[in-house]
Amino acid sequence: MSVDSILNNRRKSVGVKVGSVMIGGGAPVVVQSMTNTDTADAESTARQVQQLAAAGSEIVRITVDTEKAASQVASIREKLESMGCHVPLVGDFHYNGHTLLEKYPDCAEALAKYRINPGNVGFGKKKDNQFAVMIEKAIQYNKPIRIGVNWGSLDQKLLTKMMDDNAVLAKPHDADDVMREALIVSALNSAEKAEEIGLARDQIVLSCKVSGVQKLISVYRELAVRCDYAIHLGLTEAGMGSKGIVASTAGMAILLQEGIGDTIRVSLTPEPGGDRTNEVIVAQEMLQTMGLRSFTPLVTACPGCGRTTSTVFQELANSIQAYVRSQMPIWREKYIGVEEMNLAVMGCVVNGPGESKHADIGISLPGTGETPTAPVFIDGKKAMTLRGDNIAEEFRVIVDDYVEGRYTQR
Numbered sequence: 001m002s003v004d005s006i007l008n009n010r011r012k013s014v015g016v017k018v019g020s021v022m023i024g025g026g027a028p029v030v031v032q033s034m035t036n037t038d039t040a041d042a043e044s045t046a047r048q049v050q051q052l053a054a055a056g057s058e059i060v061r062i063t064v065d066t067e068k069a070a071s072q073v074a075s076i077r078e079k080l081e082s083m084g085c086h087v088p089l090v091g092d093f094h095y096n097g098h099t100l101l102e103k104y105p106d107c108a109e110a111l112a113k114y115r116i117n118p119g120n121v122g123f124g125k126k127k128d129n130q131f132a133v134m135i136e137k138a139i140q141y142n143k144p145i146r147i148g149v150n151w152g153s154l155d156q157k158l159l160t161k162m163m164d165d166n167a168v169l170a171k172p173h174d175a176d177d178v179m180r181e182a183l184i185v186s187a188l189n190s191a192e193k194a195e196e197i198g199l200a201r202d203q204i205v206l207s208c209k210v211s212g213v214q215k216l217i218s219v220y221r222e223l224a225v226r227c228d229y230a231i232h233l234g235l236t237e238a239g240m241g242s243k244g245i246v247a248s249t250a251g252m253a254i255l256l257q258e259g260i261g262d263t264i265r266v267s268l269t270p271e272p273g274g275d276r277t278n279e280v281i282v283a284q285e286m287l288q289t290m291g292l293r294s295f296t297p298l299v300t301a302c303p304g305c306g307r308t309t310s311t312v313f314q315e316l317a318n319s320i321q322a323y324v325r326s327q328m329p330i331w332r333e334k335y336i337g338v339e340e341m342n343l344a345v346m347g348c349v350v351n352g353p354g355e356s357k358h359a360d361i362g363i364s365l366p367g368t369g370e371t372p373t374a375p376v377f378i379d380g381k382k383a384m385t386l387r388g389d390n391i392a393e394e395f396r397v398i399v400d401d402y403v404e405g406r407y408t409q410r
Contacts, residue, residue, distance in 0.1 A: 029264060034267075042072040045062060067103070092115045093114060098122070115148050201229070208223055224260045232261075234252070240269040297340075298343070299317055301344070336409075342361075363375070
């Protein structure tokens with residue numbers, strides 16, 4: 001299936017405006033992330049939001065769980081504006097969102113969207129009233145909402161009823177099937193209630209998150225055929241490192257290939273002291289390697305083999321990838337289309353020259369026993385040969401010159 005085919009056959013959803021960002025309605029798939037700072041610490045939270053936005057997160061969610069946190073949201077927004085960071089903020093509410101939105105109107109106003117979990121917005125007789133309060137606040141402040149159902153905090157009353165109803169059937173369904181159906185029913189029923197209260201259809205985003213890849217695919221496929229609400233896609237509690245990356249990509253890529261998903265988040269557990277922006281980079285690279293969007297120049301590099309016992313090409317590939325990412329905030333503001341540039345850093349003559357010719361700029365480094373020269377190809381033609389100890393620095397200059405000469409300034 002071609003990229004054009006995927007884009008042309010994307011599920012048709014109602015567009016939702018979140019600040020300056022459009023989710024659904026034919027807009028490109030949006031990348032989201034979430035802070036892990038204490039929101040009551042406005043300084044560190046604003047700093048991390050800015051870092052996530054600089055990495056390319058187009059919407060950032062923050063936890064709003066206490067009065068101290070709610071009291072700092074407006075300050076966080078002000079700090080971001082003073083940094084020149086206009087990324088929309090989403091408030092993540094659980095249990096007490098109705099109280100916080102009522103008590104802190106500056107918080108309700110500063111947020112661009114509210115996330116509501118119908119599994120813990122309230123319990124018993126209080127549930128409907130507390131849900132209604134949050135929807136009324138969204139209407140009052142003209143804010144969209146995400147109804148975010150999660151199988152770890154699913155509405156137990158609903159699930160119990162559906163399990164009981166299933167148990168008396170002549171041929172009961174598998175318990176996993178009932179649970180997946182409960183996720184979807186919870187989301188759709190909550191959206192219906194929100195509309196009944198008065199929230200517009202174009203202010204509602206739905207998600208039904210699970211932590212298993214096959215369950216994710218089946219839940220979202222079913223949700224997609226049963227509504228036209230904008231859909232937030234994500235594998236919850238994906239895990240750490242390569243496991244989290246592989247699981248998130250395996251599940252979401254299949255759905256995105258089928259045209260399902262208007263906005264995504266990769267929920268990675270960061271390594272101790274690790275960089276929170278990794279989840280943004282993974283989400284971007286997922287979309288970009290599928291050809292659905294372009295965010296930053298990507299570097300093609302060979303894996304190395306017995307012909308490349310030197311680590312020079314590995315070091316150059318890593319330094320160039322880091323360099324273009326560090327330059328992108330500057331390039332993005334200055335040049336049109338630079339995010340679509342392709343670079344290649346290859347390790348020997350087997351595939352090096354050919355792969356380099358396919359890139360906008362490519363370099364083929366000498367493998368073991370090869371002549372110590374590095375031919376550079378620009379737009380498919382050999383442009384020069386680099387030698388010596390300063391190849392990395394010289395190649396960066398070539399990249400800078402290419403960007404300045406190739407891409408139109410804004």
